[in-house]
Amino acid sequence: MIIKLEPVKEDNREAVLALSVRGDQPFVAPNDVSLRQAEETNAEYPGVARPFAICADNKLVGFCMFAFAPDAECPEDRYWLWRFMIDKNEQDKGCGQAALAEIIRYFRDHGADRLYLSTEPENERGLHIYHKAGFRETGAIDGDEVVLMRMLKGPNRIVRDFYGVDVDKAMRIRGKKGYGVSIAVCDGDGDLNTYCSGSGRFGQDFPVNPNMLFQAGSVSKPMFALTLLRYADKGLIDLDADISGVVPEFVKKGPVTFAALLSHTAGYNLHGFPGYRADHEPLPLEDVLNGKGVTPKLRRIRPYGGQHMYSGGGITLAELAFTRITGTTLREAFRKEVAEPLGLTHTGFFQPLDEDLAANAAFGGRLGIREDPAHGYHYYPEHAAAGLWTTPTELVKIGVALSRSCRKGGFLKKKTARRMMTPVMDGYGLCLDIWESEARADSVAGHGGENRGFLTSWVFSRKEEICVAVMYNNVTEAADERLNDIACEIYKNAKE
Numbered sequence: 001m002i003i004k005l006e007p008v009k010e011d012n013r014e015a016v017l018a019l020s021v022r023g024d025q026p027f028v029a030p031n032d033v034s035l036r037q038a039e040e041t042n043a044e045y046p047g048v049a050r051p052f053a054i055c056a057d058n059k060l061v062g063f064c065m066f067a068f069a070p071d072a073e074c075p076e077d078r079y080w081l082w083r084f085m086i087d088k089n090e091q092d093k094g095c096g097q098a099a100l101a102e103i104i105r106y107f108r109d110h111g112a113d114r115l116y117l118s119t120e121p122e123n124e125r126g127l128h129i130y131h132k133a134g135f136r137e138t139g140a141i142d143g144d145e146v147v148l149m150r151m152l153k154g155p156n157r158i159v160r161d162f163y164g165v166d167v168d169k170a171m172r173i174r175g176k177k178g179y180g181v182s183i184a185v186c187d188g189d190g191d192l193n194t195y196c197s198g199s200g201r202f203g204q205d206f207p208v209n210p211n212m213l214f215q216a217g218s219v220s221k222p223m224f225a226l227t228l229l230r231y232a233d234k235g236l237i238d239l240d241a242d243i244s245g246v247v248p249e250f251v252k253k254g255p256v257t258f259a260a261l262l263s264h265t266a267g268y269n270l271h272g273f274p275g276y277r278a279d280h281e282p283l284p285l286e287d288v289l290n291g292k293g294v295t296p297k298l299r300r301i302r303p304y305g306g307q308h309m310y311s312g313g314g315i316t317l318a319e320l321a322f323t324r325i326t327g328t329t330l331r332e333a334f335r336k337e338v339a340e341p342l343g344l345t346h347t348g349f350f351q352p353l354d355e356d357l358a359a360n361a362a363f364g365g366r367l368g369i370r371e372d373p374a375h376g377y378h379y380y381p382e383h384a385a386a387g388l389w390t391t392p393t394e395l396v397k398i399g400v401a402l403s404r405s406c407r408k409g410g411f412l413k414k415k416t417a418r419r420m421m422t423p424v425m426d427g428y429g430l431c432l433d434i435w436e437s438e439a440r441a442d443s444v445a446g447h448g449g450e451n452r453g454f455l456t457s458w459v460f461s462r463k464e465e466i467c468v469a470v471m472y473n474n475v476t477e478a479a480d481e482r483l484n485d486i487a488c489e490i491y492k493n494a495k496e
Helices: 010-018 031-044 097-110 124-132 166-172 215-234 257-264 285-289 312-326 329-340 391-408 414-420 477-495
Strands: 001-007 049-056 059-068 079-086 115-119 136-144 145-151 181-188 192-196 434-437 442-449 454-461 465-473
Touching: 010 031, 010 049, 031 049, 031 059, 031 079, 031 181, 049 097, 049 192, 049 477, 059 097, 079 097, 097 115, 097 124, 115 124, 145 465, 166 181, 166 192, 166 477, 181 391, 181 477, 192 391, 215 257, 215 312, 215 329, 215 391, 215 414, 215 442, 215 454, 257 285, 257 312, 285 312, 312 329, 312 477, 329 391, 391 465, 454 477, 465 477
Parallel strands: 079 115
Antiparallel strands: 001 049, 049 059, 059 079, 115 145, 136 145, 136 192, 181 192, 181 465, 434 442, 442 454, 454 465
16 A cells, blocks of 8 residues: 655645544544644644645545644644544555554654654544554643654654653653652643643552542642632631630630631641541541540640741631631532632542542552552541642642732732732741742742642742642652652743
8 A cells, every 4th residue: 555645735625625534433623624723823833734635545545734843942842743534434444554654754754753643532443543653642631632652763762741841750650550640730821731640549550630639638728728718808707807716615815816827827736637547437627626536636835926837737727617607618618619610620628538539539659458449548527638639730720710819819809819828927828838939930829738648739820820730649758859849840841
């Protein structure tokens, strides 16, 4: 079979438009759409879009379109197979594989060192053809499509390059049954991109996907603060009012305010919480704070307002006061005040995790092997301090909403958002770290998180709609440091 690629021109345009795939192949855009997109692209970037008719032994059998931008700064933006289809009447004759070989030869002959394409993960037939031609998943997700790559020069190895970072190497992602990482980025161009790699459950072939739920650890705290601040914007919560009368059994001597608790300046103990087996019976906040669980009783151990001392116990006390004042649970309040307005469908204080959500939830570390094969994660009754389940994509949506609120109001009133992001003591605002440094010269806010088996790093700009969220299902000191370094490096590159 002799394959030729002939540029689409007036003499073959109608024939190309007449090509179509089978009804059970909804993954390929119609050729008229592709040709229109080619014209629009070339009007702005001349010569970048290159549409071709695919001929086999001088018979028209298919269509393909390339993106050819050798001068693009990023290697992953230079060479793409944008469209590829074989007519329904010419399939299962070897045309697809032969055409891919000719396409690869075309790019190689024109100086390309690698070739990218993307397709929907459900396109099993297409993925089989691409894999057979040497393409492999990169881990990046473009919209809802997985990105594949084939090296054209040197060994055909995958170059893991997500915003200039080899994520798999940095996080030591090995094989399909180890640990996994999920990343989402809103960059300086306003694009939302995601990266997934490895396994969401140690010991299982359970690929991470963008909608997979991870526990966010202490990133739960700013999500609680955001919920509470929505109530403050409505005049239902006073951040500076003395709430000692609301929780008198835990405040021997007042005052205590939401502002002090959210900024960790109220002087309370209980840095963090280890959680409980997923099948543990529900534990009321009062029992947690009275030391009836696995942590000591809540006590004030430093002078009120005298220093910054991180306290998950103080945040739990704030949650208890919030539920008593509002008469609602944090899970319900977050759903109404944050999740629904922002269009979040995979984020909430799901404690315990609903069984229908558990089907696409990551397991933390090796908890599924060591404790419970069906529930490889811990239950956290301390919702505000450690109980959030979410995805990097939805954390990015929240970060962008906060950034926008800080600059011009919106989801939060501008004054409220700026108070949240103004340091109270030691660079910490209301459940947010605030950084001013050369590496983050534009002033960044965010928070880290660690639950048993889960790590999270979440950072966003207060001046631009740039946000990075990285989630990983294993905890070591080295992994924590690498995760934060990755988030910082990706943020820096996403800003440029």
